[in-house]
Amino acid sequence: MNDSKSVKNLIGENDLVLVYLNEKRQFLVQITPHLKLSSDFGELILGDVIGKPYGYIGKTHLGREFYCLKPSTADLMMKVKRTTTIVYPKDTGYLLLETAIGPGSKVIEVGTGSGALTLVLAKFVAPDGMVYTYDRREEFIENAKKNIERAGYINNVEFFCHDVAEQEFLQKGVDAIFIDVPEPWTIIPKAAKVLKGGHHMVSWSPNVEQVKSTVDALQNNGFIRIKVSEIVEREMLVRQQGVRPRERGVTHTAYLVTSQKILGSGFEI
Numbered sequence: 001m002n003d004s005k006s007v008k009n010l011i012g013e014n015d016l017v018l019v020y021l022n023e024k025r026q027f028l029v030q031i032t033p034h035l036k037l038s039s040d041f042g043e044l045i046l047g048d049v050i051g052k053p054y055g056y057i058g059k060t061h062l063g064r065e066f067y068c069l070k071p072s073t074a075d076l077m078m079k080v081k082r083t084t085t086i087v088y089p090k091d092t093g094y095l096l097l098e099t100a101i102g103p104g105s106k107v108i109e110v111g112t113g114s115g116a117l118t119l120v121l122a123k124f125v126a127p128d129g130m131v132y133t134y135d136r137r138e139e140f141i142e143n144a145k146k147n148i149e150r151a152g153y154i155n156n157v158e159f160f161c162h163d164v165a166e167q168e169f170l171q172k173g174v175d176a177i178f179i180d181v182p183e184p185w186t187i188i189p190k191a192a193k194v195l196k197g198g199h200h201m202v203s204w205s206p207n208v209e210q211v212k213s214t215v216d217a218l219q220n221n222g223f224i225r226i227k228v229s230e231i232v233e234r235e236m237l238v239r240q241q242g243v244r245p246r247e248r249g250v251t252h253t254a255y256l257v258t259s260q261k262i263l264g265s266g267f268e269i
């Protein structure tokens, strides 16, 4: 019988745990023996959950219950330390499936930002794929590195501090390009030169005007199957007195653009 830590589902030092007290009080923590987690529900010592299984129920010093849950990929994204806006899980899930990437793929990302998308891309291409991520702001890259390291995917990411509107990409023949910057159209001609033929370029933009310029640039740079979509997520409240959608929430994130490159003059990879 395999009695490894993962089969027993036990929490170890440095593991990520979602400490859940209630909907408003949930914390993504890396288990460190002597660190305390404090909230208005009381304190708990993280080291006390080492050796306990995920799903464990503990109590704070004020006697409030907390639950040790396995963080989802969406939790890893939503709980990065943010220095920029981030992409949302609903949009990321859709766009990942609109590309052909998987374990072993080589992917370029433009606009590292806080690294929320980077960590998902890295998880998707691991164990032997690579994400080449570009941002023009060194301080954003430094913060993103910490977020991705905490998520456990730093070995699948290479960081480049470049303004991609001004400088060329350093890779060639990548399997997909993900763009989340305010002006994707300034990058598309360069991206077209390094993306494999038939493969996917996708981008996020909050405004319709940005989408129009992006689509124009895609059409002028050898892309077809250009599609623009918006993913709407509506959470439902399920209660004794009635079931209905929640009144508040994130009502708009971004328009999503997907496209595929065809081979033509200047774009032969």
Ligand SMILES: C[S@@+](CC[C@H](N)C(=O)[O-])C[C@H]1O[C@@H](n2cnc3c(N)ncnc32)[C@H](O)[C@@H]1O
Residues within 6 Å of the ligand: 084, 085, 086, 087, 110, 111, 112, 113, 114, 115, 116, 117, 118, 134, 135, 136, 137, 140, 162, 163, 164, 165, 166, 180, 181, 182, 183
């Ligand atoms: C909205 S944030 C990206 C957020 C990221 N997708 C995430 O989920 O954390 C946009 C980022 O693009 C970077 N950026 C904007 N224009 C750029 C350019 N021309 N070259 C490189 N980075 C650029 C900004 O510095 C910023 O960090």
